[in-house]
């Protein structure tokens with residue numbers, strides 16, 4: 001389910017943001033770099049991706065993936081919490097970011113000791129809303145509910161989406177499974 005929701009988030013972004021140029025995007029949770037790679041491909045040579053992760057291993061894996069795909073030149077990766085994204089994204093791009101992706105939880109293939117937390121995730125979501133703008137915009141958050149603290153983080157993120165977008169966002173999950181991952185995605189113009 002998680003993997004198919006990753007693909008769904010990519011497909012929504014590809015459809016909605018196609019033709020946006022230059023596209024500036026943020027990967028708030030770089031992890032293994034698959035979302036960073038996707039966003040770098042979408043942004044292309046005219047745009048830019050800014051990626052954040054608190055684990056050096058994640059940044060290294062993502063750098064390797066970008067290099068392998070000849071897209072290193074499109075992305076700036078920061079070993080830093082996403083709640084500080086505004087300290088690193090050039091101020092002239094504030095209000096001009098087209099897409100922010102969150103893929104919460106832990107780094108796949110790690111010891112799971114470092115996971116995203118509601119307080120910093122909410123701070124980063126608020127920062128994202130200050131950065132997004134300039135036309136078509138998308139905010140996407142893939143939440144995992146099965147681990148300790150996952151349900152609470154999901155509820156905090158869902159409340160943020162409700163407060164920010166009202167009913168104007170989509171939620172995708174396996175309705176038969178109360179702990180399945182949930183993708184929250186808002187598309188808007190600003």
Ligand SMILES: C[S@@+](CC[C@H](N)C(=O)[O-])C[C@H]1O[C@@H](n2cnc3c(N)ncnc32)[C@H](O)[C@@H]1O
Pocket residue numbers: 028029030031032033034035036052053054055058080081082083103104105106107108114115116117120
């Ligand atoms: C599920 S993984 C991301 C998967 C990634 N998007 C991909 O395509 O492979 C979640 C990541 O969030 C990172 N993380 C945890 N707290 C963070 C924070 N405050 N800021 C940025 N990243 C954080 C973890 O280190 C982990 O690598």
